Amino acid sequence: MSTRTLARDAGQSELAPLAAMLLAMASICLGATFAKGLFPLIGAAGTTALRLLIAAVILSILQRIWRLRLSWETALAGLVYGCALGGMNLLFYMSISRIPLGIAIAVEFLGPLTVAIASSRRRSDLAWVALAIAGLLLLLPFGGSRQGLDPWGIVCAASAGVFWGLYILAGKRAGGALGPQAAAVGMSVAAIIVTPFGIAGAGASLLQPSILAAGLVVAVLSSAIPYSLEMFALKRLPAKSFGILTSGEPAVGAMMGTFLLGETLPLVKWIGIAAIVVASLGTTLIGRERTAEPLATSAS
Secondary structure: OHHHHHHHHHHHHHHHHHHHHHHHHHHHHHHHHHHHHHHHHHHHHOOOOOOEEEEEEHHHHHHHHHHHHHHHHHHHHHHHHHHHHHHHHHHHHHOOOOOOOOHHHHHHHHHHHHHHHHOOOOOOOOHHHHHHHHHHHHHHHOOOOOOOOHHHHHHHHHHHHHHHHHHHHHHHHHHHHHHHHHHHHHHHHHHHHHHHHHHHHHHHHHOOOHHHHHHHHHHHHHHHHHHHHHHHHHHOHOOOHHHHHHHHHHEEEEEEEEHHHOOOOOOOHHHHHHHHHHHHHHHHOOOOOOOOOOOOOOOO
């Protein structure tokens, strides 16, 4: 095999996981835009329940969850993981029903960023904390201008970030206890927890064929496709590279919201999003190598 062929193959092997990560982020944000279209019909809770239910069925079939033998320890790990997953998704959808997508993702991103910083003992990380806080302050709904944000939407996004941090910590334990079937177990638990809220808000509307079809699209775009792409990328990228790439998700969400949903943002909000992205990048690049979970996942 010639040197040119080897170089071409090496380049392709490096580009493939990068492309997979970019497509995963785009798919997540595109799924969120489709989800927002369902909010007027079945509400945020109904959309969350539908997405989780369909995703749980898909993952359970693909991972053959019925073959899993649960003990008290593994069941508890799956329960905690599923509770974190369900809370994160429900609160995130509640947030984007009130505030722009990019801002919701940026605020929510503070959860995994906190986990990453908390696992470090480097004083330099304090600078990234300060930058993230500054970015958050720029996103908060201060003042009475027309550009003000819904305070409840910010609270929901921040609460989703707390659950995202718990999801990362619980996911590490669930992955060790349940192996590759952890995703199916967690998604199933999350669906069971969130579905009563969805039924209470949407009722029989969840069973309409058009709603089910739209829910399938959201589930595939938000869960099935990004999960598969990220698993492909994780096998070929170092954890640090994975973290660097996912740090751009708030910016991708903001651009998707602008172009697909018409969610125009003032300059100060873009600066706030950029500050949180840079803080995430700085934590990933300068922080020491850790065995913790990557900074972000496709869960939202």
